[in-house]
Amino acid sequence: MMPGRIPTAMKPLLLAACFLFACNTLRAQTPVWQPSPGHTQIPIWPGATPDAKPVAGPEDVLTAENLVAGKPWTYVSKVSRPTMTVYSPTGKNTGAAVIVFPGGGYWILAIDLEGTEVCDWLTVRGITCVLLKYRVPGDRLGPQSGAYPKSPMALEDAQRTVGLVRFHAAEWHIDPHKIGVLGFSAGGHLVAAISTHFTKRLYPPVDAADKESCRPDFAVALYPGHMLEHTSKPFELNPYVPVTRQTPPTFLLQAEDDPVDDVENSLVYFAALKKVGASVEMHLYAHGGHAFGLRRTDSPITAWPQLVETWLTTIGILSN
Numbered sequence: 001m002m003p004g005r006i007p008t009a010m011k012p013l014l015l016a017a018c019f020l021f022a023c024n025t026l027r028a029q030t031p032v033w034q035p036s037p038g039h040t041q042i043p044i045w046p047g048a049t050p051d052a053k054p055v056a057g058p059e060d061v062l063t064a065e066n067l068v069a070g071k072p073w074t075y076v077s078k079v080s081r082p083t084m085t086v087y088s089p090t091g092k093n094t095g096a097a098v099i100v101f102p103g104g105g106y107w108i109l110a111i112d113l114e115g116t117e118v119c120d121w122l123t124v125r126g127i128t129c130v131l132l133k134y135r136v137p138g139d140r141l142g143p144q145s146g147a148y149p150k151s152p153m154a155l156e157d158a159q160r161t162v163g164l165v166r167f168h169a170a171e172w173h174i175d176p177h178k179i180g181v182l183g184f185s186a187g188g189h190l191v192a193a194i195s196t197h198f199t200k201r202l203y204p205p206v207d208a209a210d211k212e213s214c215r216p217d218f219a220v221a222l223y224p225g226h227m228l229e230h231t232s233k234p235f236e237l238n239p240y241v242p243v244t245r246q247t248p249p250t251f252l253l254q255a256e257d258d259p260v261d262d263v264e265n266s267l268v269y270f271a272a273l274k275k276v277g278a279s280v281e282m283h284l285y286a287h288g289g290h291a292f293g294l295r296r297t298d299s300p301i302t303a304w305p306q307l308v309e310t311w312l313t314t315i316g317i318l319s320n
Helices: 007-022 112-124 153-169 186-196 264-276 301-314
Strands: 026-030 041-043 060-068 071-077 083-089 098-103 128-133 179-184 217-220 250-255 280-285
Touching: 026 153, 071 112, 098 112, 098 153, 098 186, 112 128, 112 179, 128 153, 128 186, 128 301, 153 179, 153 186, 186 217, 186 250, 217 301, 250 264, 250 301, 264 280, 280 301
Parallel strands: 098 128, 098 179, 179 217, 217 250, 250 280
Antiparallel strands: 026 060, 041 083, 060 071, 083 128
């Protein structure tokens, strides 16, 4: 075992411990998450959601008291009715759009730390932000969600949302060829999942939006998880992330001391993308930990938004 490296067998225990820690330091806020005034949640499914699972109680919005950059953060649990919230650019509209997938281990959604705060950054840069509240119906004592293929729900929601954004591109003043995805932790895995599962939807078509391509034009995965295949082989990509040359240009970022998702999650995805000839840029930092979102600390890794902006310029999404 390498110094500071967490054995594979201990990862599930560590993830469970992190979740239990959060659950033990909570204050309830409101029963259903609401965006800031002037923004409306839009249901992404006009009727019943595909592959629905029972939920142990109503949706919860809670505040975790373990601080990030000196501040608490809010999360949503037991999400069974997925929505998207559109945040229009406050600066000059670049035509680009980013669909944001908050992280939370497919248990919860860090809705502000890895959601609304991201939209605040993107909209100032002239980028339309679409915050996806995807399904995480799991409960510590009840039904569980999870990463595809254990559960198809989050990936179905992601496929549906990319198609919806492309379908409404003209209405929302978006260039249909500049629609990307950005996610953290489990949301980073969801970025990889939608980047490699776009030729066929996991659900029967619902309406005209499902005739649109659900392939993102670019992808940003920040401290992603679920990328390693936990077998006897020490370094193998999750087979349910089938990379090809058509995988969209991808940006990866992670800290080598990440205590939740081993840095090899990014490394194995980077290596696989390079092998098939897909476009990828990766940034690794010695320190930074996990789940820092956009909040600035003394750690250099938290300056990552500027790196993403520069990368978006190099791939032609933003102009100089």
